[in-house]
Amino acid sequence: MSFKDAKKHTTLCVVDVVGTERISPNIIRVTVGGEQLQRLPDHGFDHWFRLFLPQEHGETNFDVPHRADTIGYLKYLRMPAATRPHLRNYTVRAFRPAARELDIDFVVHGDDGVATRWVQRTTPGDTVALLDQGRGYDYPADTTYHLLAGDETALPAIAGILRDLPRDAVGLAVVEIPDPADAQPVDAPDGFEVRWLHREPGTRPGSVALAAVTAWTTDTPATVSAYLAGEQALPTSGRRHLVDIGVPKRRITFTGYWRIGTAH
Numbered sequence: 001m002s003f004k005d006a007k008k009h010t011t012l013c014v015v016d017v018v019g020t021e022r023i024s025p026n027i028i029r030v031t032v033g034g035e036q037l038q039r040l041p042d043h044g045f046d047h048w049f050r051l052f053l054p055q056e057h058g059e060t061n062f063d064v065p066h067r068a069d070t071i072g073y074l075k076y077l078r079m080p081a082a083t084r085p086h087l088r089n090y091t092v093r094a095f096r097p098a099a100r101e102l103d104i105d106f107v108v109h110g111d112d113g114v115a116t117r118w119v120q121r122t123t124p125g126d127t128v129a130l131l132d133q134g135r136g137y138d139y140p141a142d143t144t145y146h147l148l149a150g151d152e153t154a155l156p157a158i159a160g161i162l163r164d165l166p167r168d169a170v171g172l173a174v175v176e177i178p179d180p181a182d183a184q185p186v187d188a189p190d191g192f193e194v195r196w197l198h199r200e201p202g203t204r205p206g207s208v209a210l211a212a213v214t215a216w217t218t219d220t221p222a223t224v225s226a227y228l229a230g231e232q233a234l235p236t237s238g239r240r241h242l243v244d245i246g247v248p249k250r251r252i253t254f255t256g257y258w259r260i261g262t263a264h
């Protein structure tokens with residue numbers, strides 16, 4: 001399973017917010033729940049989904065397409081704009097299938113963006129919908145070293161990968177955060193170094209993690225697997241460095257989670 005397979009997934013769950021908590025200076029955790037979560041496969045790792053959020057004013061129609069391919073997206077765009085939900089991408093931070101509950105960690109980045117505005121005002125009982133997209137990280141069985149790097153938006157993905165990797169996995173996880181207090185306990189294999197890097201105010205998001213990736217090198221590039229996610233420049237420039245030092249392209253999972261100045 002990889003990001004390339006995302007469009008094959010068709011499980012849509014309409015759920016309600018059951019709680020919210022500001023777990024650190026820049027992150028709000030939203031717990032959603034509902035019977036429809038019994039249908040959601042538990043992919044683990046960086047399991048992600050399309051998140052349909054309510055209109056800021058008035059009614060929202062959550063009867064959305066069940067597939068995020070071109071046809072599904074065109075159908076979504078054809079829904080009347082006044083009641084069409086907003087669409088963003090998020091990661092499963094924790095899934096408790098027996099309790100039919102799932103946690104999502106939202107980075108709060110001011111008021112510019114429907115998701116960041118929604119998470120600061122949502123209350124229990126609000127409805128959202130999740131369209132399963134599977135997991136993105138796809139590493140070959142012969143991997144001897146994992147390099148995981150991201151900014152704060154990729155913290156849920158990196159924490160999930162660390163939690164679900166075999167306990168004898170070895171590697172380095174680099175997570176850039178805007179405040180040292182945004183660091184979270186993670187369940188990493190013993191053979192991992194987990195490096196929390198603080199980004200000073202005014203510094204370009206992703207650049208601190210990118211500097212760590214570009215400073216990283218290895219004697220065994222052919223058996224490295226990498227996961228790079230966050231602001232667009234981090235995965236794209238990080239990948240370029242890894243290719244330059246000999247890591248095969250097919251062993252690098254990279255995706256721009258967001259882009260400075262662009263709404264998704």
Ligand SMILES: Cc1cc2nc3c(=O)[nH]c(=O)nc-3n(C[C@H](O)[C@H](O)[C@H](O)COP(=O)(O)OP(=O)(O)OC[C@H]3O[C@@H](n4cnc5c(N)ncnc54)[C@H](O)[C@@H]3O)c2cc1C
Binds near residue numbers: 089257
């Ligand atoms: C597979 C995948 C999984 C993701 N998982 C998560 C997750 O679990 N948690 C999470 O918080 N994000 C996650 N993201 C990133 C999230 O989808 C984006 O940050 C999204 O743009 C937020 O939507 P918004 O409505 O708040 O802002 P938008 O309306 O998309 O953008 C408005 C403005 O805000 C800026 N902006 C967007 N995000 C940020 C940010 N984080 N910091 C500063 N400025 C920003 C944009 O550049 C734009 O100028 C994920 C993205 C992908 C592709």
